[in-house]
Structure formats: C-alpha cells, structure tokens
Amino acid sequence: MKELLIGNAAVARGLYEAGCSIVSSYPGTPSTEITEFAAKYDDIYCEWAPNEKVAMEVAFGASVRGKRTCCCMKHVGLNVAADPLFTLSYTGVNGGLVICVADDPGMHSSQNEQDSRHYAQASKVPMLEPSDSKEALEFTKLAFELSEEFDTPVFIRMCTRVAHSQSIVETSERVLPEDKPYEKNPQKFIMVPANAKLRHPVVEQRTLDLTAYAETAEINREEYADSEFGIITSGTCYQYVKEVFGESVSVLKLGMVNPMPVERIRNFADKVKKVYIVEELDGIIETHVKNLGIECTGKEMFTNIGELSQLSVATAFGMDMPEFASVDTNVPGRPPVMCAGCPHRGMYYTLAKNKITVLGDIGCYTLGAMPPPNALDTTLCMGASVSGLHGYNKAGGKDTEGKTVCVIGDSTFMHSGITGLVNISYNASNSTVIILDNSITGMTGHQQNPTTGYNIKGDPAAKIDLETLCKAVGINRVRVVDPYDLAQCDAVLKEELSAQEPSVIISRRPCVLLKSVKLKPALTVCKEDCKSCKMCMKLGCPAISMHEGKADIDATLCVGCGVCTQLCKFDAIKDGGEC
Amino acid sequence: MTKSIMIVGVGGQGSLLASTLLGKLLVTEGYDVKVSEVHGMSQRGGSVVTYVRYGDKVYAPIVEKGDADCIISFEKLEAARWVQYLKKGGVIITNTQQIDPMPVVIGATEYPSEILSELSEKVTVDALDALSLAEEAGSSKAVNIVLMGRLARQLDIPYEKWEDALRLVVKPKFIDINLKAFALGYNYSE
Numbered sequence: 222m223k224e225l226l227i228g229n230a231a232v233a234r235g236l237y238e239a240g241c242s243i244v245s246s247y248p249g250t251p252s253t254e255i256t257e258f259a260a261k262y263d264d265i266y267c268e269w270a271p272n273e274k275v276a277m278e279v280a281f282g283a284s285v286r287g288k289r290t291c292c293c294m295k296h297v298g299l300n301v302a303a304d305p306l307f308t309l310s311y312t313g314v315n316g317g318l319v320i321c322v323a324d325d326p327g328m329h330s331s332q333n334e335q336d337s338r339h340y341a342q343a344s345k346v347p348m349l350e351p352s353d354s355k356e357a358l359e360f361t362k363l364a365f366e367l368s369e370e371f372d373t374p375v376f377i378r379m380c381t382r383v384a385h386s387q388s389i390v391e392t393s394e395r396v397l398p399e400d401k402p403y404e405k406n407p408q409k410f411i412m413v414p415a416n417a418k419l420r421h422p423v424v425e426q427r428t429l430d431l432t433a434y435a436e437t438a439e440i441n442r443e444e445y446a447d448s449e450f451g452i453i454t455s456g457t458c459y460q461y462v463k464e465v466f467g468e469s470v471s472v473l474k475l476g477m478v479n480p481m482p483v484e485r486i487r488n489f490a491d492k493v494k495k496v497y498i499v500e501e502l503d504g505i506i507e508t509h510v511k512n513l514g515i516e517c518t519g520k521e522m523f524t525n526i527g528e529l530s531q532l533s534v535a536t537a538f539g540m541d542m543p544e545f546a547s548v549d550t551n552v553p554g555r556p557p558v559m560c561a562g563c564p565h566r567g568m569y570y571t572l573a574k575n576k577i578t579v580l581g582d583i584g585c586y587t588l589g590a591m592p593p594p595n596a597l598d599t600t601l602c603m604g605a606s607v608s609g610l611h612g613y614n615k616a617g618g619k620d621t622e623g624k625t626v627c628v629i630g631d632s633t634f635m636h637s638g639i640t641g642l643v644n645i646s647y648n649a650s651n652s653t654v655i656i657l658d659n660s661i662t663g664m665t666g667h668q669q670n671p672t673t674g675y676n677i678k679g680d681p682a683a684k685i686d687l688e689t690l691c692k693a694v695g696i697n698r699v700r701v702v703d704p705y706d707l708a709q710c711d712a713v714l715k716e717e718l719s720a721q722e723p724s725v726i727i728s729r730r731p732c733v734l735l736k737s738v739k740l741k742p743a744l745t746v747c748k749e750d751c752k753s754c755k756m757c758m759k760l761g762c763p764a765i766s767m768h769e770g771k772a773d774i775d776a777t778l779c780v781g782c783g784v785c786t787q788l789c790k791f792d793a794i795k796d797g798g799e800c
Numbered sequence: 801m802t803k804s805i806m807i808v809g810v811g812g813q814g815s816l817l818a819s820t821l822l823g824k825l826l827v828t829e830g831y832d833v834k835v836s837e838v839h840g841m842s843q844r845g846g847s848v849v850t851y852v853r854y855g856d857k858v859y860a861p862i863v864e865k866g867d868a869d870c871i872i873s874f875e876k877l878e879a880a881r882w883v884q885y886l887k888k889g890g891v892i893i894t895n896t897q898q899i900d901p902m903p904v905v906i907g908a909t910e911y912p913s914e915i916l917s918e919l920s921e922k923v924t925v926d927a928l929d930a931l932s933l934a935e936e937a938g939s940s941k942a943v944n945i946v947l948m949g950r951l952a953r954q955l956d957i958p959y960e961k962w963e964d965a966l967r968l969v970v971k972p973k974f975i976d977i978n979l980k981a982f983a984l985g986y987n988y989s990e
C-alpha cells in the first residue's frame with residue numbers, strides 16, 4: 222500500500238514490518254515520533270525510559286534474550302547512552318538491535334548540532350542514513366538483518382529534514398523472525414578485561430567484513446551521468462544535489478555512512494574528472510576520501526555550520542540566486558513563548574522579582590530565559606542545573622547560597638536531575654532546587670514520564686512520588702507550592718533560601734495544554750480601573766497586551782489562571798462578566 | 801515541474817491540518833509529494849512554516865528563497881517574514897489577522913501596521929479576513945480551511961476533489977463547518 226508518512230513514522234513502520242518487538246526510548250526532537258508511532262502497533266511493546274542510557278540498556282537486555290529491539294533518541298541523547306554503546310559494540314547482539322539517532326543540523330530544537338557519525342566511527346558500529354521516508358522504512362528493515370548477520374548493533378541516522386518530512390512509502394506485512402533463545406555465553410556477554418580483549422579483534426574484523434559488504438551493497442549507489450565531475454553524498458544532501466542537477470551529474474550516494482567503501486570510491490573517482498563531497502555538518506565522508514589519497518573538494522565549498530539546501534548547493538556550484546522580493550520594513554521576530562496559563566510563569570515571576578540567580582535546564586521552562594521574565598542564567602544539558610548549582614554554591618559559599626536556585630522539569634529531573642540531588646545531599650551544599658512539575662514532558666509534545674502515573678499507551682502506571690524520592694536521598698526540607706499562588710511562591714522561596722540546609726521546592730501544576738486540565742473562562746480588564754501601571758505586563762503572558770494605553774486581555778488565549786489578577790493593585794482584572 | 805507551496809503562521813493556528821489536507825489531496829491526484837515541517841520548540845507561539853512540494857518526482861523536501869509558487873499565511877506579519885521565498889510571479893494568500901509577537905507585546909518594538917500595503921506593492925497579494933469567514937462558518941478554528949479554500953483557486957484540482965479530501969481529514973462531527981469554511985474562502989470577493 223502507498224502512504225504519505227513522515228520519516229519517523231516510516232521508521233516505526235519498518236520496526237513493525239521487521240518484527241521488532243521491544244522499543245525503549247527517551248523523547249527528543251526530532252526523534253520522538255518514531256516511538257510514538259511504534260506504540261500504535263499493538264504487536265510492539267514500547268516504553269518511555271527515564272533516559273537514553275536506560276533505553277539502550279533495555280534494548281541490550283531484549284537483544285540478549287533474542288528479540289529484535291530498538292532504542293531511539295536525539296543526537297544529544299546519544300551522549301547519555303554513549304557508555305553502553307561503546308561496549309555494546311564489543312558484545313554484539315543476539316536478537317537484532319537497532320539504534321535510531323536523529324541529528325538536528327540547524328538546531329531547530331536543540332542545544333548543539335553535533336554530528337552522530339562521529340559516534341558510529343568511534344564505537345565501530347555500522348550506520349545507515351536514509352534520505353527520505355521510503356528509505357527510512359527499507360533501511361530500518363535492513364538494519365535488523367545486518368545486525369544479526371554481522372553480530373552488531375546498527376545505527377539509523379535520521380536528521381530533521383528526513384525525520385519530519387512526509388514522502389510516499391510502500392508498506393508490506395509484518396514478518397516475525399525466528400525466535401533466538403538465550404544461550405549462556407560469558408565470553409561474548411561478560412565484558413571483563415579478559416573477555417573484552419578477545420572481543421576487540423572481533424570488532425576490528427567485523428569492520429573489515431562490513432567494509433567488504435559496503436563494496437557491493439545496494440544501499441550504496443552509483444548514478445553515472447556526466448564525467449566532468451562527480452558528487453559523493455548521503456541522506457538529505459542527496460536530495461538537494463538531485464534537485465539542483467537532476468540526472469545531469471554523476472553521484473555516489475552512500476546509504477551506509479559507516480563503514481564506507483574503499484574500492485567503490487576509488488572507482489567512482491576514476492570515472493570523473495573532479496570529485497565533490499556534499500555533506501551536512503562535519504566533513505566525515507571528505508576525510509575518508511582524502512585518507513584514501515583521492516583529491517576532492519568538500520568543506521572548502523560547504524559550511525559545517527547549520528543545514529544545507531538546494532539553494533546552498535546551487536550557489537556553491539556558482540549558479541545564480543533566483544530573483545526574490547523583500548520588504549524594507551523591519552519584521553519583528555516571533556520567538557516561541559510560554560503559553561498563556563503556563564504554570565512555569567508564576568515561579569519565574571517570583572524568581573525575577575527577587576533577583577535570584579537561576580541555573581536552568583532543558584524543557585519548556587527554558588523559555589524563561591526570554592524577556593520577560595529574563596530569569597535564567599545558564600542552560601547546558603539535561604540535569605546540569607542541579608549539579609551545576611552545587612558547584613556554583615561550593616565556589617560561592619555564603620555569597621551565593623541565599624540567592625541562587627536551579628529549576629528543572631519533572632521529566633528532566635527523572636532523566637538526570639536525581640543524581641545531582643544525591644550529590645547535593647551527600648556532599649552537602651546549601652542549595653535550593655526547584656522542580657517545575659507540570660505533570661508531563663512538555664517540550665517534546667506531551668510524553669508521559671515516571672512522575673505522571675501513566676505509561677506511553679496512556680494506561681495507569683506506577684507514579685514516582687517526588688516528595689518521597691527527594692526525602693529518600695536525604696533532603697529534609699521538601700516543600701510543595703502552587704505556582705498560580707504568587708504570595709505562597711514568594712514566601713516559600715524566601716524561607717528555603719534562608720534555611721541553612723539543602724531544600725527542594727516542588728512547583729506543582731499540570732500543563733494547561735493537557736486535556737485533563739479544566740480551563741477557566743477568560744479574564745477581562747475593566748478599562749476605567751486600569752491605571753496603565755503595566756505590572757501585569759511583567760508576566761510576559763501572550764494573552765496580555767497594551768491597547769490604547771490600557772491593558773487588554775485576548776479572550777481567545779486567556780485560560781483564566783488568575784496570576785495577573787494578583788499583580789494588579791487596582792483590581793482592574795476581573796472574571797469575564799464583571800465589567 | 802515541481803511546484804512549491806508554503807504554509808506559514810503562528811504556532812497553534814492549525815497549519816498541521818492544512819498541510820495534511822493538501823498532502824492527501826495531492827497524493828490522490830497521483831503526484832509525488834513531500835511535506836516538511838519542524839516540530840518541537842516552534843510550536844509554542846513561535847513562527848511556524850510548512851513546505852509542500854509536488855510534481856512527477858520531488859527531491860528536496862524544503863522550499864528555498866525565490867522558489868514558492870504560493871505562500872499561504874495565517875497572519876500578515878508572517879507573510880512579510882517569508883516573502884523572500886516567493887518565486888517571481890508567485891502569489892501570497894494571507895489572512896489579515898494581526899497577532900502581536902512578544903517583542904511587540906512588551907513594547908520592545910512596534911507592529912508594522914502598513915505591512916500589507918507594502919507587500920502588495922512588491923508582490924501579488926490575495927488578502928482576506930479569514931477569521932471572520934471562519935466565524936461565519938461556525939468556528940474560529942476553521943481559519944486554516946478558509947485559507948485552503950482560497951488556495952484551491954490557485955491550483956488546478958477540481959473543487960469536488962478538495963471536498964473528498966476534507967472528508968478524509970476532518971472528523972464527521974465538524975465536516976459541515978469545514979465544508980462551509982472552505983466554500984467561504986473559495987468564493988470570497990472584496
């Protein structure tokens with residue numbers, strides 16, 4: 222059957238058709254939908270793990286037991302899972318094991334634009350790179366075959382433009398692989414030095430075998446045309462090259478970007494007068510080709526920053542920019558903002574008002590860095606707020622303890638915040654940790670997590686109790702506040718900052734976008750009472766603006782949270798009908 | 801020849817349904833199709849863009865500067881933001897609605913009030929108050945379908961085919977409102 226699917230849904234379809242039966246992932250744009258779509262197939266057990274390392278280790282266990290399995294993550298998630306990865310390369314698999322990693326060139330939704338191909342090379346794990354949804358489906362199925370044939374985990378490398386672009390795929394039925402019962406094999410699965418020493422040569426031989434495979438594999442493809450020059454490329458860059466040159470230029474498209482073939486590249490280079498490499502981010506194909514002693518041009522022509530496109534390819538080859546119009550007026554930017562009624566807003570207002578230094582983390586609440594409230598001082602990676610706060614306070618001592626906090630979301634806290642809190646407790650810094658608990662993983666589009674009480678299917682599940690958890694690691698002062706109650710937030714913040722021991726403040730209110738949340742009617746501003754003091758504007762609520770000198774509330778956006786009402790000294794903000 | 805369409809607007813305005821409708825329709829019409837959007841951060845009230853490309857064989861999933869045959873904008877400032885992507889001779893269909901971005905809301909900058917007239921001097925603009933038409937159809941949420949009705953005038957696909965595609969993507973409960981919104985957009989005249 223022909224269907225229009227985003228690349229991520231096509232990977233999920235590939236998992237289904239390949240008979241994959243266990244998927245464990247942690248969400249992260251642009252990888253999230255693979256697992257969400259996979260969870261729609263009742264034949265695949267899917268779960269959200271607390272973090273990527275756990276997810277990969279779950280996949281390891283499932284593979285050892287003989288099932289086809291997969292874990293999915295965004296590029297930075299692979300950093301978290303790097304520890305199991307490098308040794309998983311040594312153990313190899315029993316049931317096929319596929320790791321889907323999605324890069325984000327251009328950083329549409331990420332804190333850096335690292336190139337995952339480095340990981341494939343460093344860990345000596347093969348990597349396939351689809352260039353559209355059709356290939357995403359086919360390569361996923363092939364990845365399982367390669368995994369079992371070569372006894373290795375196999376990467377599928379996605380990027381934003383493949384993950385989130387819909388194109389036409391051909392679907393087929395699910396085929397279950399033969400059951401592969403577990404047989405005890407300590408030399409393969411117990412990676413102590415004596416065994417690992419035996420496995421390393423196996424890994425090196427495997428790379429040679431895979432290179433030999435790459436020499437004939439169909440997923441690497443030559444398209445010969447003109448002999449003036451030839452282009453070696455892969456993934457979405459292939460599409461840009463074809464868009465610009467159509468059938469007029471010779472192309473070597475690498476479907477497998479690790480390991481890369483040797484003889485085929487030599488042959489290709491022999492047939493053309495000049496070789497160009499078109500690849501996004503780092504010059505990985507280019508380095509390989511140059512190491513073979515073949516002259517080629519790559520990063521001298523193409524940036525290693527951000528995304529490429531058909532236009533950047535065309536202009537790099539000296540073609541003219543097309544004509545286009547533009548306006549002379551300065552068009553104001555439209556950055557993303559915290560939603561009207563977002564529970565994070567009340568706590569941020571309180572922090573900004575008290576001029577607190579805030580070590581931040583990653584989630585919707587990173588939007589607190591924007592003005593207003595302009596409340597964040599740092600954002601590094603998931604979990605770094607808690608551990609960073611400890612370091613900051615150890616360095617600052619009495620100077621900083623009373624006026625510094627960290628903020629971290631519920632999902633992020635479960636991902637990697639808890640270990641930082643253990644450190645605060647164990648190594649005793651007088652730190653104040655604020656958990657912004659909106660009962661969901663918001664940023665990536667509402668995934669359940671261990672604190673929400675539901676699993677990926679939306680069925681009831683064990684609910685980790687944050688208060689008990691924090692107490693269990695040795696924090697005596699655990700307070701819960703409602704971020705819609707500004708007076709309470711302010712009082713509790715002051716108390717905990719002045720306390721002479723570590724504390725955790727749980728700022729708790731579910732995300733207003735959750736279907737289970739009952740919204741209140743929109744509020745209105747009574748114009749005659751509004752004194753234009755702009756106190757309510759300090760919230761940075763998208764529903765409030767100044768109109769003809771008076772505050773105005775957009776009734777289509779306002780959800781009646783009432784935080785602005787508490788700021789208005791003149792009682793001008795009322796329930797809908799009262800003015 | 802590959803045709804390129806862009807759907808631009810503010811996160812939360814319902815551009816996803818519009819691109820799903822268009823994608824389904826173009827596939828049933830037998831075209832090769834690519835629809836590309838960015839998920840994640842941009843959903844939270846930020847500027848959003850979806851690219852739709854179709855033809856005999858489509859390669860690139862994204863639209864570049866000077867390449868779009870038509871840009872459908874859900875908000876007038878967004879029309880100006882993306883105008884560079886319009887091909888010479890292309891058309892911008894825009895909703896006349898104004899949604900202030902945060903820098904305007906907090907007074908850091910002003911909303912350029914004359915933006916539509918400036919746009920009209922430079923390119924072909926088909927502007928309509930899609931919000932009022934959507935309300936007339938029965939729901940302010942149908943702005944996306946009003947604009948799709950307007951787009952139907954630019955493409956060479958029979959009206960009935962659009963209606964069939966609408967029935968595929970809209971819940972039966974809302975189909976009447978959406979058919980009406982589509983017709984209002986299609987038939988609108990100043």
Ligand SMILES: Cc1ncc(C[n+]2csc(CCOP(=O)(O)OP(=O)(O)O)c2C)c(N)n1
Nearest residue numbers: 249298583584585630631632633662663664
């Ligand atoms: C290692 C890593 N994995 C995944 C992500 C993607 N990501 C960014 S924020 C986030 C979770 C945010 O959820 P939460 O902490 O509950 O905050 P909320 O967005 O709900 O405010 C995720 C999964 C990431 N940036 N880094």
